[in-house]
Amino acid sequence: MKTPHHPDLGASLRDSRSGLRDSHRRSLMRLLFIATGSALLVFACLQLISGVYWLAGLELLASGVLLAGTRRIDRTPHLQWWIYSYLVALFSFFLMIMLVPDASVAAFVWVLMMPVLAYLLLGKREGLWLSLPFMTAGGISYYLYLGTVGDARIMIDLLNMVLCGVLMLVFIHLYENRREEAEEKLVTIAQTDALTGLGNRGSFQAILNRTLAECRRSRTGFALVLMDIDYFKQVNDTLGHEAGDQVLRHIGDCLTERLRATDSVGRLGGEEFGLILRDVHGDDAFELIDELRECIAGSELSYGASTVRITASFGIACWPADGATVDDLFRAADHCLYRGKHSGRNTVARPGSPVVHNSALAG
Numbered sequence: 329m330k331t332p333h334h335p336d337l338g339a340s341l342r343d344s345r346s347g348l349r350d351s352h353r354r355s356l357m358r359l360l361f362i363a364t365g366s367a368l369l370v371f372a373c374l375q376l377i378s379g380v381y382w383l384a385g386l387e388l389l390a391s392g393v394l395l396a397g398t399r400r401i402d403r404t405p406h407l408q409w410w411i412y413s414y415l416v417a418l419f420s421f422f423l424m425i426m427l428v429p430d431a432s433v434a435a436f437v438w439v440l441m442m443p444v445l446a447y448l449l450l451g452k453r454e455g456l457w458l459s460l461p462f463m464t465a466g467g468i469s470y471y472l473y474l475g476t477v478g479d480a481r482i483m484i485d486l487l488n489m490v491l492c493g494v495l496m497l498v499f500i501h502l503y504e505n506r507r508e509e510a511e512e513k514l515v516t517i518a519q520t521d522a523l524t525g526l527g528n529r530g531s532f533q534a535i536l537n538r539t540l541a542e543c544r545r546s547r548t549g550f551a552l553v554l555m556d557i558d559y560f561k562q563v564n565d566t567l568g569h570e571a572g573d574q575v576l577r578h579i580g581d582c583l584t585e586r587l588r589a590t591d592s593v594g595r596l597g598g599e600e601f602g603l604i605l606r607d608v609h610g611d612d613a614f615e616l617i618d619e620l621r622e623c624i625a626g627s628e629l630s631y632g633a634s635t636v637r638i639t640a641s642f643g644i645a646c647w648p649a650d651g652a653t654v655d656d657l658f659r660a661a662d663h664c665l666y667r668g669k670h671s672g673r674n675t676v677a678r679p680g681s682p683v684v685h686n687s688a689l690a691g
């Protein structure tokens with residue numbers, strides 16, 4: 329059985345604080361470093377021409393830091409720290425150019441850029457908490473600026489600015505809310521088997537990889553179990569596909585009801601299911617699975633006037649005894665499963681032990 333690497337979509341969604349994955353946030357930061365570094369260089373030259381030497385010096389220094397940072401941003405393990413440092417410095421700079429004497433009225437447009445950058449790089453919650461105080465400070469600076477102008481249209485200009493800023497923040501917040509919801513839905517769909525509601529092969533594989541990594545660290549055992557319904561084709565052929573689908577849902581319910589919350593179940597495809605039993609050793613896993621086999625074999629499913637009785641075969645592989653890697657475990661469990669199938673079905677098999685089955689129920 330092939331066990332390709334599947335990305336853990338749920339985990340990567342949890343880890344990424346904004347809508348952008350880490351690699352995209354790094355690319356965006358690099359772009360921002362280059363853009364702001366180059367812009368500061370130009371501004372520094374203009375300040376030099378205007379004779380404001382202290383500001384020109386400051387801008388030259390900041391430009392140097394930013395352009396040097398473009399190399400580091402790709403590799404740094406402290407991406408969040410870099411983002412916060414950049415945004416706080418940038419927003420403070422925006423405020424500073426609004427507060428200098430003779431500030432240009434155009435400087436205040438940068439207030440509108442604050443929520444865009446903060447939400448994009450930090451996500452909804454952190455983006456809001458960072459942009460809100462800076463935007464408020466920007467609004468107050470604008471009010472002070474207008475006060476010194478002393479124009480009769482102060483209120484109109486102020487309202488234009490405040491309304492535009494507030495609407496910008498609200499729209500970005502709403503958009504980010506919807507985007508987060510849509511992304512969560514998409515991830516759920518991508519990870520779920522639509523028929524049974526269980527995890528699909530991809531998410532099962534991702535959970536198995538994660539389980540192995542965690543168990544290696546904590547040195548606790550776990551078991552991978554592969555399960556295949558016996559003579560499932562006959563159900564489809566005699567009662568139809570709808571009955572087959574109902575059987576698959578019924579099996580999914582049996583498996584989830586019996587297992588612990590820390591265990592995992594997935595539909596690997598067709599009539600094959602996978603189980604991960606945490607914190608178990610060979611004999612415990614075997615007893616639990618044999619109980620499950622009996623439970624499935626003993627259950628009856630009504631479909632119209634017919635009663636469907638189903639059995640299933642199981643192959644167990646325990647970590648670390650039966651395999652060190654995910655591939656080894658899959659191979660061992662698969663081998664046991666087909667050993668059980670060949671010795672009559674309705675069976676539980678594990679490496680190095682005879683196949684156990686209930687001949688009274690076996691198909």
Ligand SMILES: Nc1nc2c(ncn2[C@@H]2O[C@H](COP(=O)(O)OP(=O)(O)OP(=O)(O)O)[C@@H](O)[C@H]2O)c(=O)[nH]1
Nearest residue numbers: 556557558559560561562564569570572573598599
């Ligand atoms: N109803 C339904 N049938 C499916 C689905 N996926 C796969 N199947 C059917 O499952 C059947 C599997 O048949 P086989 O591989 O021969 O397995 P089996 O009849 O269970 O025989 P053994 O595994 O050897 O006991 C095929 O008829 C597939 O069409 C599904 O989602 N719904």
